[in-house]
Amino acid sequence: MSTVRHAAQPNSIHEETEGYSPHRKPTIVLACLGVLVAYLPVVGVSTALPAIQQALGASTASLQWITDAFIIPTTALVLTFGVIGDLLGRKRVYLTGLGLSVAGCLVAITAPGVDQLYVGQALAGAGTAALMASTIGLITHVCPDSRTRTRAIGAWTASLALGLTLSPLFDGQILEHAGWRWIYLPTLLLGAATAVIGANHLTDSRADRELHHDLPGQVMVIIGITCLVFGFIEGGGSGGWTSPLVVCAFAAAFMAMAGFVAVELESPNPMFDLRLFRSREFTGAAIAMAVLMFAQVGMVFSLSEYFGLVEHASAWDVGVRLIAINGLTVVLAPAVGRLTGHLARGLVLFAGLVVAGVGALLVTRFEAGTGAGTIMLVIAVMGVGIALAMPTITSVAIDSVPRGLASTAGSSNSALRQIGSALGPAVFGVLLTNRIVATLPVHLAASGLNPVDQGNVTGLVSTKGIQVGAYLQLSTRQATGRALAAYSESFTDALHSSALVSGVAVLAAALISAFFIGVRHRTE
Missing domain, CATH: 1.20.1250.20 (MFS general substrate transporter like domains)
Structure with a gap:
């Protein structure tokens, strides 16, 4: 794997930057807005599943996968986006996450059937992974001291919880007065607005040390986590825990995660x-x-x-x-x-x-x-x-x-x-x-x-x-x-x-x- 070294750039905050940063407050605010966008759609779709079932004629299995299409990329990609942020800059990953979230909402809000809805959910899930990885990274770089960082993380956690709290309330009102597709509108509008603000006011940060792309590690962790979650989901379905598909999923998860550990232990700079x-x-x-x-x-x-x-x-x-x-x-x-x-x-x-x-x-x-x-x-x-x-x-x-x-x-x-x-x-x-x-x-x-x-x-x-x-x-x-x-x-x-x-x-x-x-x- 090629080694990447980063030279200092005028619009970036690096690992060595200690003490107070004038960019601290806007960075924390934008990190909180980012995690709010990330978690606003998490609960809402679950509340809309009965309406989606009636409108699209979806089966029970299809309804399960509407939710899981969001969960799997969110779980599998968060570590990968963390590495990408270290390499290329967390601002880029942050804006990419907002873009994926907005794109996912646009795909879902125009979905004529469950297949397109799966795609929209997967894009939004990938956006959530990027936002989760980048927002914490941005905060740690502008808050070098423990006490300030703890307070910033408290605000970040409150924003995450706010998204989970507002989502069922917003969507409950939307479902009483409009169709299920409009539950994606709040995330779409807030994500687009936050992207515009972030592009103009967010200062970039990245890891100022030797880094490896670590492609084998990224591939193995994605396969391992995806197979693990898939195995639990399918194991609880009609096939049961002993079905060949479930057994193969768990076996693949075990082998991929074992390979991931072996690769990371040998890597001089692991993801x-x-x-x-x-x-x-x-x-x-x-x-x-x-x-x-x-x-x-x-x-x-x-x-x-x-x-x-x-x-x-x-x-x-x-x-x-x-x-x-x-x-x-x-x-x-x-x-x-x-x-x-x-x-x-x-x-x-x-x-x-x-x-x-x-x-x-x-x-x-x-x-x-x-x-x-x-x-x-x-x-x-x-x-x-x-x-x-x-x-x-x-x-x-x-x-x-x-x-x-x-x-x-x-x-x-x-x-x-x-x-x-x-x-x-x-x-x-x-x-x-x-x-x-x-x-x-x-x-x-x-x-x-x-x-x-x-x-x-x-x-x-x-x-x-x-x-x-x-x-x-x-x-x-x-x-x-x-x-x-x-x-x-x-x-x-x-x-x-x-x-x-x-x-x-x-x-x-x-x-x-x-x-x-x-x-x-x-x-x-």
Whole structure:
């Protein structure tokens, strides 16, 4: 591989630039706008899936891949875009990310069918990967000191959470007054405006050290992550975990990732520096990030399905009920950034993970008649924990390595965030389905429904998917009511199982963070 050296350029900030930069504030603002554009479409498409299904006649498998077409490139490309930013400049990657996001929205908003929608989602996902990699890199270069960087990361995390919070609210209103295609309009307009501002006001930065293109590493990590996510998605589908396609996907993922590790260990300047894991703090933060995102996104997925299918809440109502999970991060993340300047970060992280885990476990107390106030209070407990943990994890990961590796640490942290986010819905979707199918016959028998209707309902849910159970229509109103009540009880059981898995996973992450990072960790 050819070695690339960069000479100093007048419009760039390099690794050696220490102290205050006059470009700090506009860079931080534009980084926050970039991550807002990146995460604005993440949740919204999921809320629009029923409308897309009706408009395009999409199958259940097609609906799954509409979401996954976004997730896979986001997960697979974030490390690659981090390397490209180090080589060619993060401003270029930032503007490329905005361009891909806008292009993806344009393709999706004009899609006549699901195939073009897949392409639009994939382009938007690639744009999100570029924005995730570049925005953290831009921040680390204009914030050389730990305290300032922690506050900037708090604002960056708040912007990320703001995108996740606003998305279902915006899209809920759009779906009530317009067609599903218009859910892409806010991202399109904000992305285009941010690109114009960034092109004129963002100062470039890149790594001022020897770098290799590391093409084998980039190819292997893309193949490995793509096959891993694909295996989990297909494993939860009709083919099952033992189908040849799923087994081959996992085998390919294992071989590609093993090859990636071997290549990176031999490379004098790897795209993913495995020396990062020599730091106990980075290792603890990496595990905590992946587990927290897996549990959080999986729990949001489970609650969204529960509110929509059992309580028949609208997209707007679902967004309002879940607003505290990410909305509290918007409010509290900047304060958490200041808090970690006075308290040990390990203690703040441990406390946040414990609170988030307890909040998830409290969801096991939900029943069909649980009031909206109680639901929102429990979700707020989870939101407080996530608000404490999320910016702290990112700060620990970046500050636990030498500054020359800070950008790599940021990209690695983002990659782990996306891997956890991708696996959450896949695994929790399988958990919901299996639990509902397993408990539904018991609840149907207890409901007093006749054996023929019991068999029909069980067969429909088993073969057509758990969504059909929310819209059952039997021969009489009484029979329909009994079937829907049994379905509700089965789904509640499944929600409790999801909450248990989520809560235990986050509490385990808290113990792991205490072991690797400690509760007295304060990076100087």
